[in-house]
Amino acid sequence: MSLYRTWRNFSRVGKPVLVMSTRKMSDVSSKTEPGLVETEKRDSIFLIGINRPHVRNCVNNQTALQLFKAFQTFENDESSLAAVFYGKGGTFCAGYDLTEVASAASEIEEMPFGETDVGPMGPSRMRLSKPVIAAVDGYAVAGGMELTLLADMRVMEEDAIMGVFCRRFGVPLIDGGTVRLPQLIGLSRALDLILTGRPIGAQEALEFGLANRVVRKGMALEAAMALANQIAAFPQECMRADRRSAYYGMFDSPSFVESMKFEYNNGKGVVAKESVKGATRFTEGVGRGGSFDAFKPKL
Structure with a gap:
């Protein structure tokens, strides 16, 4: 499936409509992976988990579309009062799948902004009406860091790392990183991270205002769930x-x-x-x- 065609034909509201490109069906089906994003409903809390642990949950085109659909489902479910966003297998998200970028650069350049609400990382352009809590463990870097900025609050494990690691490879922030990060932590601190690409640990992230809570290793998801439930209990x-x-x-x-x-x-x-x-x-x-x-x- 053409990356451009897939994004272009994913509807802005309601059910997604995917239109196949002129590529062979066999080429498309061989690249389709079910279950790249897992969702679960626990009472009034909606869980969304990236499920590509074998590649540190980096996001490819299929994952981006499944993430968008998951957040769309959460937004449209009136009984879901808050969402918890996490990565399975010990890493939140290592960014966009660079192997796919290497083969799809020309298609990305052809994609004008505004054709769809779907960003390269999936839900990054969405403006949700309900709170989202990100549970960050392992690495949340490059596009993965941008995905955490979609959340209202970030719970980081004490050894978790964020950073604009894509700085090393000339991959720009096109999923809201240069928009949300300066508003969140101030321009000076945002540029420190954007220009250098350096890693930022949980404690410094807390001091910057990038993290809202720091918890012990293995506790991010549980702490994020508790926070989401607390928010859901209010009027x-x-x-x-x-x-x-x-x-x-x-x-x-x-x-x-x-x-x-x-x-x-x-x-x-x-x-x-x-x-x-x-x-x-x-x-x-x-x-x-x-x-x-x-x-x-x-x-």
């Missing part, structure tokens, strides 16, 4: 309204005044739906003294 419309306003102010708003206006108009509708009920609970004694006990998830 959802209010949480999503605040999240939406934060993203608008960071990426879309032209001014401080416009950000404040959006925050007010975006949030005021929640008052009747959730705030009155919440205030009533507070008057009845729930949450006094800053306690979150009433909102602890039932695991």
Whole structure:
């Protein structure tokens, strides 16, 4: 399947529609690998796992499409309140499959931006309405690091490594790395990583604001699940309204005044739906003294 044709014919909304190129069907089927991305539903949490451990979960075209579909399923599932994004086999993601880049460079150049929501790494161009937590172990480098930036929060294991390792091979960041990273940690720190390609460990990532939590080796997925469940336990419309306003102010708003206006108009509708009920609970004694006990998830 042509890389360009596959991306081009993957629909922006609803069900994906894949149209075959003029290549032989036998050539396409030999490259199709099922199960490159695994999904699982645990109560209100949707798990998405990259499943190419034999190549450190690097993403090829098929994996990118399956990742996009998985995130699309999460977005459209009203009962899924948060997602946990991880890699199977001890590595989050080692980036894009460079063996495929070597053979598909001309097709990538032909692909104009805006033809589809599918990025080279899959879901990197998506703007989701619900929280995503990335559980990072092993390496999350190059395009793999860009995928972690899609998440709202990143839980890193103490020996995990991030970095723009593709700097060594002349492969650019085209999955949001130069857009999200400076907004997340500031331009100076982002350029430190983007220009040098150097590895950044969990503790420094925490200091930079790139990681939100650092946990022991082997605990990232469990910690990310606990965090996702905690978020899912809160009143959802209010949480999503605040999240939406934060993203608008960071990426879309032209001014401080416009950000404040959006925050007010975006949030005021929640008052009747959730705030009155919440205030009533507070008057009845729930949450006094800053306690979150009433909102602890039932695991």
